[in-house]
Amino acid sequence: MKKKFPGMLLVVMCLAAVSQLAFAHAVLVSSTPKANGSLHGPSIDVDLKFNSRVDGTRSNLSLVKPGGAIESLTLLKQDAPNELAAHAQLAPGKYTLRWTALATDGHITRGEVPFTVE
Amino acid sequence: MIWLIQDFDLLSVLLRALALSLEAVTVGGVLVLLFVAPRQIAEAAARDAVCRFVARFSVALAIVQLLSAAESALVLVGGEGPGTPGLPLGDVASASFFRADCILAFAALALYFLLRWGRRHFWAVYLTGAAIVASSTALSHAASRIDDRLILLLLTAAHHLGGAAWIGGLASLLVAIRKSEDAHRIHAMAQRFSAMAIVSVSMLVLAGIGMAMFYVGSWSGMYGTSYGLMVLAKSYLLLLALSLGASNFWLVRETRSSAAALLPRLRRFSETEIGLGFTALLAAASLTSQPPAIDLSPQDMLAGHQIVQRMSWKWPQLKTPRLADLPRAAPLKEHLEDTSFSGGSPNDAMSQKWSEYNHQWSGLIVLAAGLLALVSRFKGQGWARNWPLLFVGLAVFILLRGDPDAWPLGPRPFWASFAETEVLEHRFFAALITCFALFEWAVETGRLKSERAALVFPLLCAIGGALLITHTHGTGDLRDELYAEFSHTPIALLGATAGWGRWLELRWPRSDGEPENRSTIVRAASWAWPVCLMLVGVILLDYRES
Numbered sequence: 001m002k003k004k005f006p007g008m009l010l011v012v013m014c015l016a017a018v019s020q021l022a023f024a025h026a027v028l029v030s031s032t033p034k035a036n037g038s039l040h041g042p043s044i045d046v047d048l049k050f051n052s053r054v055d056g057t058r059s060n061l062s063l064v065k066p067g068g069a070i071e072s073l074t075l076l077k078q079d080a081p082n083e084l085a086a087h088a089q090l091a092p093g094k095y096t097l098r099w100t101a102l103a104t105d106g107h108i109t110r111g112e113v114p115f116t117v118e
Numbered sequence: 119m120i121w122l123i124q125d126f127d128l129l130s131v132l133l134r135a136l137a138l139s140l141e142a143v144t145v146g147g148v149l150v151l152l153f154v155a156p157r158q159i160a161e162a163a164a165r166d167a168v169c170r171f172v173a174r175f176s177v178a179l180a181i182v183q184l185l186s187a188a189e190s191a192l193v194l195v196g197g198e199g200p201g202t203p204g205l206p207l208g209d210v211a212s213a214s215f216f217r218a219d220c221i222l223a224f225a226a227l228a229l230y231f232l233l234r235w236g237r238r239h240f241w242a243v244y245l246t247g248a249a250i251v252a253s254s255t256a257l258s259h260a261a262s263r264i265d266d267r268l269i270l271l272l273l274t275a276a277h278h279l280g281g282a283a284w285i286g287g288l289a290s291l292l293v294a295i296r297k298s299e300d301a302h303r304i305h306a307m308a309q310r311f312s313a314m315a316i317v318s319v320s321m322l323v324l325a326g327i328g329m330a331m332f333y334v335g336s337w338s339g340m341y342g343t344s345y346g347l348m349v350l351a352k353s354y355l356l357l358l359a360l361s362l363g364a365s366n367f368w369l370v371r372e373t374r375s376s377a378a379a380l381l382p383r384l385r386r387f388s389e390t391e392i393g394l395g396f397t398a399l400l401a402a403a404s405l406t407s408q409p410p411a412i413d414l415s416p417q418d419m420l421a422g423h424q425i426v427q428r429m430s431w432k433w434p435q436l437k438t439p440r441l442a443d444l445p446r447a448a449p450l451k452e453h454l455e456d457t458s459f460s461g462g463s464p465n466d467a468m469s470q471k472w473s474e475y476n477h478q479w480s481g482l483i484v485l486a487a488g489l490l491a492l493v494s495r496f497k498g499q500g501w502a503r504n505w506p507l508l509f510v511g512l513a514v515f516i517l518l519r520g521d522p523d524a525w526p527l528g529p530r531p532f533w534a535s536f537a538e539t540e541v542l543e544h545r546f547f548a549a550l551i552t553c554f555a556l557f558e559w560a561v562e563t564g565r566l567k568s569e570r571a572a573l574v575f576p577l578l579c580a581i582g583g584a585l586l587i588t589h590t591h592g593t594g595d596l597r598d599e600l601y602a603e604f605s606h607t608p609i610a611l612l613g614a615t616a617g618w619g620r621w622l623e624l625r626w627p628r629s630d631g632e633p634e635n636r637s638t639i640v641r642a643a644s645w646a647w648p649v650c651l652m653l654v655g656v657i658l659l660d661y662r663e664s
Contacts, residue, residue, distance in 0.1 A: 058209060102213070102215075106219070107130075108194075
C-alpha cells in the first residue's frame, strides 16, 4: 500500500484538481429587442439568436416588469434550432428580458436584455 | 433555487471536468488491455492489476456522470425563482443530454462488471469503452454547433481518444509494469505503448488543430479571446508533457538491456507526464465554459496593442482606497438574482484600485517567498527554509481583504456569502494556501520527514494552478474578464510547472540519499520551481484593472 500511495494520490489529486468555471456556453449573438434599445408597444415580438443549438421547449424566457414583478413568457415554436422566440403585450416602461438557454449538449447559460417600451 | 444557482453552475463544471479525467483513465486502460498488454504479451498478474485499476475508475465515472445528470435535472426541475418555473421531471428525462448522461453512466457501470467478473467477453469491454467515448462526445460543444456538426463530432471523438490513449493509458501502463517480473515482457509493453503514444499524440494534435480552425478561426481570436488563451495554455502543457514523453521514448529503447535500473526513472517521468496531461485535461474542461472565439464580435475581443498596453510593466502603487470609498454592497439575495443573469457588474474605479492593491501585495509576498526558496538551496542558508510561512500571511490577507462586501469587512454574513462563487473561490484558495504553507514549512525545516508529506507542496501547487486557470472576477464584461485572464492564466501555468517540477525532483530515484544520474530535465525542474514562484510574484505586482 505504501508503494501504491503516491501513485494513487497523484491520480486522485489530479482528478480533484478541477477548474472553476464561469459557464458561458451558448452566447447571445443577436436579440430583438436590442440590449438597452427602445421600441413601440404594446405588441412586442421577442427573438433571441444564439451561437449554438438550444432546446426550444426546455429553455426559459421571463420578463422583469417596471414594478419588479417577474412573468414567465411562453416560448413559440422554433423557426431555427438556435433561436428562442416569444410574444408579449407590454405597456410603456423599462423592462428586462431574462433568458435561460439549455444547449442541446446539456449546458445551461443565462443572460438578460434590458429594453424600454415607448 | 436562486441561492444555489451560482454554486450549482460551479458544481456542474466540477463534475464535467472530473468526468473527463475519469473517462481518460477508463478508456485509456481499455486501450492498454487491447494494444499494449494483450494476453500474449503481458503476464496474467499485470492484466489482472490493470483490470482492477480501470474497474475502480469506471465505477467512479458512472457515479460522477449520474451526479451530473441529477444536478442538471435538479436545476431544471427546481426552476430559478419567481418567473422561472421548473419543468416536470419527465420533460427533463426525455432531453437528449440527459439520455447521453445515462448511457455514459450505464456503459461505465457495465465496464466495471465486465472487468471484475466478465473478462471472458473482452469484446464487450471494448464495446463499452467505445460507448463511453461516443456518449461523452454527444455531451461536448460539437453536439450543439449549428454548422459542421459531423466533422466537429469526429474531431472531438478523435481528440478524446488521443488524450485517453496517451495520458490515461500511461497510468495503466505503470500499473502493468509494477506487477510484471519478466524484463522482456516489460520491454515489449513499453515498446508497444511508445508506438500507441506516437499514434495517439498525433491524433490528439491533429484533431486539436482541426478544432482550433473551426472554433478559433484566426490569430487574433487565438490571443484576443479567453477561448484562444485557453488553447494556448493547453498547448504549453502539451509541450511540457511531450518533452517528458520524449525522455521516456529514449529510456524505453534502453530497457531491453537494463530494465531493472531504468524502470524507476521511467516511472517518475511518466508520473509527471500524467500530472501535466491531466492539468491540460482540466484546461480543456475550462474550454467548454467559454464561447468559441469564432462566435464573438470584434468588440468582445482584444487587439494586440490593447494587450501590450495593459500588460506592459508599471511600478505598483501599493496604495489602497478606504473601505468607505467602495460602493455600498447590495443585499445578497438581490445581488445573486442580478449577477446570475448579468454575469456580474463592472468594477468602479475605487473597486478596481482595491483589487489592484490586493493583487500587488500578494505579488510582493509570493516574490519574497520564491526568492527565499531559491536562497535556501545554497549551503549555509538554512534560515531561508522558513519561506513557506509567508504564505500563511497571504492566506490571511486574502481572507480579510478578498471580498470587501462580505465578512469580515462587509455586511454579508459569512455563511450566506458562500452562495457567491467568487467568495467561495477566495476562501477555498485561502484554505489551500494555508494547508500548503504549514505542510511545506514542516518539511523544509525537517519537522516532517515523511515522503508523502513532501508531496503535498507540488500537488497543491498543481491544484492551485488548475483552479486558477479560470478564476473569474464576475464583471460580466468579456473584455474585462479577458484582461484578468492575461495575468491569471500565466500564473496558473507557472503554478502547474512549479508543482510538477518539484514532484519530479522529489520522486527521482535516490541512492544513499543522493539523486542518481539526474537528466538535464530533472536538473532544470529542480531549479525551475522557485523561479516560477518568483515569476508569479512579478506578474501579480504588475496586475492592473484599468
